[in-house]
Amino acid sequence: MAQSLPSHPIGVFDSGVGGLTVVRALMDRLPFENIVYFGDTARVPYGVKSVSTIQHFTQQIADFLLQQDVKLLIIACNTMAAVAADVVRAKSPVPVLDVIEAGAKNAIARTRSGGIGVIGTPTTINSNAYARAIHQLSPDKHVYSQACPLFVPLVEEGWLDHPVTRLTAQEYLKPVFVEQIDTLVLGCTHYPLLKPLLLDVTGDRMQLVDSALSIADQTAELLQAQGLANTSRAMPDYRYVVTDVPVKFQTIGERFLGRSLNRIDRVEL
Amino acid sequence: MAQSLPSHPIGVFDSGVGGLTVVRALMDRLPFENIVYFGDTARVPYGVKSVSTIQHFTQQIADFLLQQDVKLLIIACNTMAAVAADVVRAKSPVPVLDVIEAGAKNAIARTRSGGIGVIGTPTTINSNAYARAIHQLSPDKHVYSQACPLFVPLVEEGWLDHPVTRLTAQEYLKPVFVEQIDTLVLGCTHYPLLKPLLLDVTGDRMQLVDSALSIADQTAELLQAQGLANTSRAMPDYRYVVTDVPVKFQTIGERFLGRSLNRIDRVEL
Known part of the structure; x- marks a missing residue:
């Protein structure tokens, strides 16, 4: 593989449309970066699959994006990040960021009481990945997880x-x-769309951590530190690759992205 | 492929656990038949996938079961039956039954007002397969479909x-x-588990058609007519094949089957 260049795209991937909330945050935060998004819509959802199946599918997607010369991989799916981030990191020649690490760091920075709640899919929650990520950085935090x-x-x-x-x-x-919690991590990329309702239900009991916003900040820092921020001020290139016919991806995806979706290609893995 | 024998198993398949409601009905109705069940748990659910993807996956499963020498194929997944039954029938050397045809026939036999409602997954409903199956057999029926x-x-x-x-x-x-409907088809194999609640919500407005029961009756008739009913009175052989690790399949599956699940094997397609 050739050397990564600032003009190379950021590769973002997810099991379906959910990761587009991350793409949306990246477009807002880093408006000149090229982005290629991969959604495994033929095999979505991952949240109900086994660890070995998820690891196998995740590595296939990472390999595909690396062939597109991405300068950075972002695992935008909490389920994949929970059970397959280590596998991807071990094999990747470019930096790998994931939503769990980003959400964990942000939650630690923001909690006052030290009590952090995490909500996500059953696989994410059962993997205990958020609690592990939080405790690795800050062992004294109290973490309570709930599958939704x-x-x-x-x-x-x-x-x-x-x-x-x-x-x-x-x-x-x-x-x-019932727990002593002041900070709730939205541990699934679909959940930012429920933010208004969740804010209403939680009231002033807790603040919400949106990992899409957290990972956009992390990406900006990393690109700056490694001299990989795109210096071109031209209109960036946005591409979307999916594994199923893109009709439903487009309809639901535009709701996630908050703008129209063009240049969708379909591939088979 | 060798000639079908009465001792050969019935092959039942579905995208996941749902088809076990059909297996349960078969076990009750035909207690001496051997059954091999295939659940594509690594790629479930099919209801959100495209027609071409579903056809491709369905044919892979039918081929696998034919290699196990089944004497009859039962498509126990409404989504697959809706969009892939013709493809499977065109290629199969053994008879093929599907839940949509079974449900359509039963609904026609039972309606008095001529108004039939159908509920199912979005793909099943959008395919319009129930309305087509009902109108082919009885063009004067009024069909109203609702995705759930x-x-x-x-x-x-x-x-x-x-x-x-x-x-x-x-x-x-x-x-x-709002429609003039006296008969509601449960067009998804998961829905029989909601029967008590649905009966309560619908009250005396309509009767429910459970296609699992309908297809068990159809199977009994077909095996009798073709001289393929198993004559052995030994304990039958039940096998379950899935594409993902079977832990969740077993837990949820036992709820669907109403008995314990043994002999689960995992394969990759």
């Missing part, structure tokens, strides 16, 4: 402010409210 | 009698209640 398997289908149904979603959130957060 | 994308995740969460599920059902069925 219905949030992804509710977001994809578009019920962002529906009584069913509100009732579901109240049910899932009931045990979180 | 949240029912599968709600069943898998185990919220079979939860206020969230009740509220979701009321929301989805609202437009169905």
